[in-house]
Structure formats: C-alpha cells, structure tokens
Amino acid sequence: MPAMEKIAGIFILVGLMGSGKSTLGRQLATHLHYSFYDSDQVIVDKTGVSIPTIFEMEGETGFRQREKKTIETLCAMDKIVLATGGGAILLPENRQLFKQKGVVIYLHALPETVYVRTQNDKNRPLLQVDDPLARFRQLYQTRDRLYREVADIVIEVGKHGVTETLQQIIQQIEGVKKS
Numbered sequence: 001m002p003a004m005e006k007i008a009g010i011f012i013l014v015g016l017m018g019s020g021k022s023t024l025g026r027q028l029a030t031h032l033h034y035s036f037y038d039s040d041q042v043i044v045d046k047t048g049v050s051i052p053t054i055f056e057m058e059g060e061t062g063f064r065q066r067e068k069k070t071i072e073t074l075c076a077m078d079k080i081v082l083a084t085g086g087g088a089i090l091l092p093e094n095r096q097l098f099k100q101k102g103v104v105i106y107l108h109a110l111p112e113t114v115y116v117r118t119q120n121d122k123n124r125p126l127l128q129v130d131d132p133l134a135r136f137r138q139l140y141q142t143r144d145r146l147y148r149e150v151a152d153i154v155i156e157v158g159k160h161g162v163t164e165t166l167q168q169i170i171q172q173i174e175g176v177k178k179s
Contacts, residue, residue, distance in 0.1 A: 010102030018114035106151035111136035
C-alpha cells in the first residue's frame with residue numbers, strides 16, 4: 001500500500017518499552033485530532049488485571065495471543081494513533097498487519113536510555129530479572145531488526161525532549177505524505 005493511502009488511517013508506534021510510545025502517541029494523536037490507543041492499556045481495561053498478572057497466569061505466550069487479538073481489533077479502526085507493546089512485533093502476523101494497515105513509526109532508543117527510563121517501574125514483567133540492563137540489550141539485539149523491518153519512519157529518541165521529538169515525527173509524516 002503506498003504511504004499516501006496509509007496516511008489517513010493509522011499511525012503505529014513501535015519500539016522497546018520505555019522508548020516513549022505512549023507519551024509521544026498521545027501527543028501525536030492530539031496534534032492530528034485522532035484517537036489514541038495503547039494496546040497494553042486496552043488489554044488491561046478488557047481483562048481487569050495488570051500485564052504482570054496476565055504474564056503470571058498465562059505466560060508470555062498467552063499474553064501475546066491477547067495482544068494479537070487486541071491489535072487486530074485496533075487496526076480495523078480509522079484515524080487512530082496506536083502505541084504497541086514492545087514485543088508486539090515478535091509475531092509475524094502483527095508485523096504484516098502493521099505494514100498493511102498503517103504508517104509505522106519506530107522510536108529507536110538504545111538499551112541504556114530505556115533502562116534509565118524504566119529502572120523503577122515494577123509493572124514490566126520482562127524486566128523483573130537480576131540484570132535489567134542486560135535484558136534490555138538482549139531485547140534490543142532481538143527486536144531492532146524487526147522494528148526496522150516494519151518501519152516507514154525511524155525516529156531517534158533520548159537525545160531531545162518530547163516536544164522536539166514530536167516535531168521530528170510530524171516532519172517525517174509530512175515527508176511521507178509528499179512521497
């Protein structure tokens with residue numbers, strides 16, 4: 001699907017946990033006058049339990065299946081900005097859906113950046129390990145190529161504030177519209 005045809009529908013933010021998908025997604029949605037959805041929050045709202053509880057009860061595989069169904073539902077909508085969970089790109093079906101349905105924005109952040117941002121957050125089950133920074137490095141090594149595979153736009157995060165980063169996203173979107 002040409003980028004121009006995708007512009008009107010959905011913007012999908014991908015990247016490691018802590019890269020700013022929810023924060024920047026809300027602001028981008030406001031700027032575009034779109035609705036904002038965070039796939040993890042939709043899952044929490046629907047199940048009535050936290051992500052760590054889902055991981056504890058169903059494991060990562062069970063969570064990924066819930067996430068897949070949620071993403072399918074959200075990607076059927078129009079005029080939304082969707083912040084995905086960091087691991088949403090692990091399933092090939094999700095990657096294919098992202099590429100078909102929206103303009104995908106990869107918020108690229110180094111492991112050290114997201115580690116600092118998330119080090120006190122106990123609501124991230126994949127980080128409940130002895131060495132969270134090593135875990136981030138492993139996640140980055142596994143996921144960076146998948147994020148890049150689906151991305152229409154790559155934005156470097158961590159070097160600028162939220163306002164500047166949002167402006168970079170908007171400039172890149174305008175570039176996609178013109179191409």
